[in-house]
Amino acid sequence: xxxxxxxxxxxxxxxxxxxxxxxxxxxxxxxxxxxxxxxxxxxxxxxxxxxxxxxxxxxxxxxxxxxxxxxxxxxxxxxxxxxxxxxxxxxxxxxxxxxxxxxxxxxxxxxxxxxxxxxxxxxxxxxxxxxxxxxxxxxxxxxxxxxxxxxxxxxxxxxxxxxxxxxxxxxxxxxxxxxxxxxxxxxxxxxxxxxxxxxxxxxxxxxxxxxxxxxxxxxxxxxxxxxxxxxxxxxxxxxxxxxxxxxxxxxxxxxxxxxxxxxxxxxxxxxxxxxxxxxxxxxxxxxxxxxxxxxxxxxxxxxxxxxxxxxxxxxxxxxxxxxxxxxxxxxxxxxxxxxxxxxxxxxxxxxxxxxxxxxxxxxxxxxxxxxxxxxxxxxxxxxxxxxxxxxxxxxxxxxxxxxxxxxxxxxxxxxxxxxxxxxxxxxxxxxxxxxxxxxxxxxxxxxxxxxxxxxxxxxxxxxxxxxxxxxxxxxxxxxxxxxxxxxxxxxxxxxxxxxxxxxxxxxxxxxxxxxxxxxxxxxxxxxxxxxxxxxxxxxxxxxxxxxxxxxxxxxxxxxxxxxxxxxxxxxxxxxxxxxxxx
Amino acid sequence: xxxxxxxxxxxxxxxxxxxxxxxxxxxxxxxxxxxxxxxxxxxxxxxxxxxxxxxxxxxxxxxxxxxxxxxxxxxxxxxxxxxxxxxxxxxxxxxxxxxxxxxxxxxxxxxxxxxxxxxxxxxxxxxxxxxxxxxxxxxxxxxxxxxxxxxxxxxxxxxxxxxxxxxxxxxxxxxxxxxxxxxxxxxxxxxxxxxxxxxxxxxxxxxxxxxxxxxx
Numbered sequence: 001x002x003x004x005x006x007x008x009x010x011x012x013x014x015x016x017x018x019x020x021x022x023x024x025x026x027x028x029x030x031x032x033x034x035x036x037x038x039x040x041x042x043x044x045x046x047x048x049x050x051x052x053x054x055x056x057x058x059x060x061x062x063x064x065x066x067x068x069x070x071x072x073x074x075x076x077x078x079x080x081x082x083x084x085x086x087x088x089x090x091x092x093x094x095x096x097x098x099x100x101x102x103x104x105x106x107x108x109x110x111x112x113x114x115x116x117x118x119x120x121x122x123x124x125x126x127x128x129x130x131x132x133x134x135x136x137x138x139x140x141x142x143x144x145x146x147x148x149x150x151x152x153x154x155x156x157x158x159x160x161x162x163x164x165x166x167x168x169x170x171x172x173x174x175x176x177x178x179x180x181x182x183x184x185x186x187x188x189x190x191x192x193x194x195x196x197x198x199x200x201x202x203x204x205x206x207x208x209x210x211x212x213x214x215x216x217x218x219x220x221x222x223x224x225x226x227x228x229x230x231x232x233x234x235x236x237x238x239x240x241x242x243x244x245x246x247x248x249x250x251x252x253x254x255x256x257x258x259x260x261x262x263x264x265x266x267x268x269x270x271x272x273x274x275x276x277x278x279x280x281x282x283x284x285x286x287x288x289x290x291x292x293x294x295x296x297x298x299x300x301x302x303x304x305x306x307x308x309x310x311x312x313x314x315x316x317x318x319x320x321x322x323x324x325x326x327x328x329x330x331x332x333x334x335x336x337x338x339x340x341x342x343x344x345x346x347x348x349x350x351x352x353x354x355x356x357x358x359x360x361x362x363x364x365x366x367x368x369x370x371x372x373x374x375x376x377x378x379x380x381x382x383x384x385x386x387x388x389x390x391x392x393x394x395x396x397x398x399x400x401x402x403x404x405x406x407x408x409x410x411x412x413x414x415x416x417x418x419x420x421x422x423x424x425x426x427x428x429x430x431x432x433x434x435x436x437x438x439x440x441x442x443x444x445x446x447x448x449x450x451x452x453x454x455x456x457x458x459x460x461x462x463x464x465x466x467x468x469x470x471x472x473x474x475x476x477x478x479x480x481x482x483x484x485x486x487x488x489x490x491x492x493x494x495x496x497x498x499x500x501x502x503x504x505x506x507x508x509x510x511x512x513x514x515x516x517x518x519x520x521x522x523x524x525x526x527x528x529x530x531x532x533x534x535x536x537x538x539x540x541x542x543x544x545x546x547x548x549x550x551x552x553x554x555x556x557x558x559x560x561x562x563x564x565x566x567x568x569x570x571x572x573x574x575x576x577x578x579x580x581x582x
Numbered sequence: 583x584x585x586x587x588x589x590x591x592x593x594x595x596x597x598x599x600x601x602x603x604x605x606x607x608x609x610x611x612x613x614x615x616x617x618x619x620x621x622x623x624x625x626x627x628x629x630x631x632x633x634x635x636x637x638x639x640x641x642x643x644x645x646x647x648x649x650x651x652x653x654x655x656x657x658x659x660x661x662x663x664x665x666x667x668x669x670x671x672x673x674x675x676x677x678x679x680x681x682x683x684x685x686x687x688x689x690x691x692x693x694x695x696x697x698x699x700x701x702x703x704x705x706x707x708x709x710x711x712x713x714x715x716x717x718x719x720x721x722x723x724x725x726x727x728x729x730x731x732x733x734x735x736x737x738x739x740x741x742x743x744x745x746x747x748x749x750x751x752x753x754x755x756x757x758x759x760x761x762x763x764x765x766x767x768x769x770x771x772x773x774x775x776x777x778x779x780x781x782x783x784x785x786x787x788x789x790x791x792x793x794x795x796x797x798x
Binding site: 029032033115154155156157158159162165166244245402405408409412413416473 | 585586587590591593594597645646649650653654655656657659660664721722723724725728758784796
């Protein structure tokens, strides 16, 4: 039954974990310096540790303000604080769990007729103001110190990045510890007077009922961190101010120090021992400490980027939050008391109906101390095994991840290298092929020239022959033998036409793509004209062309002229140049 | 997370090696052009070869660094800026390689009267590149000292520009014996050499903005 009533406190813890983990790891996770999973594990562990080991100080102060001595009342007070927080968060108003719970307790005081200790209230309110201011002062001092150190040390930026990652983790752990220590009072503080008396003995250490309560509260905060803080973390970095990793480190540390100071009883005692007034141990708002620290850094940077309206809204929150929570609490207590007949306080009050229900008979304080150490060895072994399993799993996970990352990285490099090698071989292959083709073209061109020359020679021979025949005809007496000799010569050389055909085939083959380009450009050329173009491309003289085409030199000139006309060339255009450009 | 220190050490070594390579490339460029102007063509070929190799190795190193940055998410806030700084530095050695290969391919003719000025132009342009690399190096360890070094880079870049203008004026106004094509050719080579200083100026500007960005 106690656990049922505790549920409202756990809800408060859950919302606190979801919101305030972002203050600690928000900028680190948002800027990808620390992985979310790592941040969550560290924050959860240290929040619980802080709550159990150091949660008592701030809870005491809350108890002094108003000891909610009935479980129903505690349930209502925590629920009202939770509802106020939830509702004001929905309205995007700055809200602090600490202020809500204190307002709700004052509401309970009013309802139950308890006097509110003004000095304690004064202390609490003064720490609310002091929290952000101290945050700013710490941030400024730490910032200057870090800057001084970094300027002197000349660490390589990339090494500094590695150091910062670890520092953010360690300081985040300290921040989470302080958050647990200071803020667990908000979550379960009101339940302390009505906690059942249980004593768990683990051999090494023992947990009494109150510490167990803190453990449960810490766990509820941790659950909030695990389940719901990611979204808040991703937005918090950009929300307040763009922070460098160094600034984030300073701000988180300053905030953690503020929370630590207001929850460490040993520090308070130490200060008292040297004759100074002790530090009041009060739950302060983690968000406001963070905002104070950010303002400090902002001021140091010359006041740029500070949103002063945020400051105004926070100050307004100091007044409005407790009043709203107090009012809601007062009204709810009235309902709980009169409608649900739930006992919300012990003692006399004119407004109290002395109706009794089963709920009233809940244990409000210990009647008999319940000592449990029967399961001590069993519990002890289970916890050891669990811790071992978690450690082994965590180590395995990190080593696997590292391994896969390294493999991935080497794979990429290897891929690049093989790609490069492949491309290089391709390139050399193509180059060698090109060289081969060039050679072939050269060879064919030479062959062509040879054939052209042989045709020219043959034609010259025929010319000679004609003159000889003319001479024979001019002679009066024809010699049969000479004529038959001549005939033989002619027959021998008759293969000349075959040669010409072969030459034409060669030219066509060699100039196949040339013809294609030529026809693309001048589609109305005849076959003979194309042929002429091919010869012009070979840079042959008109005389040589005439002998190849078996026409007179003059005809070649005429043909060239016609070709120029067909190609629409002007006087200054050079035919052979234009053809060679094709 | 556990081996982050080892990774960061490797990346630091790679960055140093990268800057060494670029610096050697710059020196070879200067040597190469002076060899060309003096007619030591075999030496020039040697320089060209070295610069080609250095450019390739700089590319390989930069790829490795990029890979490490992304895989191990180093300096997540500034990774893109730092990688672009390295890329822009790579532009210097790319320009150098292109320049030398243009000398090799186009074989420009330099009249005697202009050789001296051109050699000075090369050394000024190279000086701005030579000064930007130490600035980039010191950015990683002491960002406050970057600004002093950048002054020199900007100064030499301006001087390069002045001398280049003077050379172009000489080419077109005082050298009637050169053909127009030769003048234009030499004008292009003047521009090519100027580009090395300009690439250095780009790196310098990026560095100065990075210093502001990275300041706490």
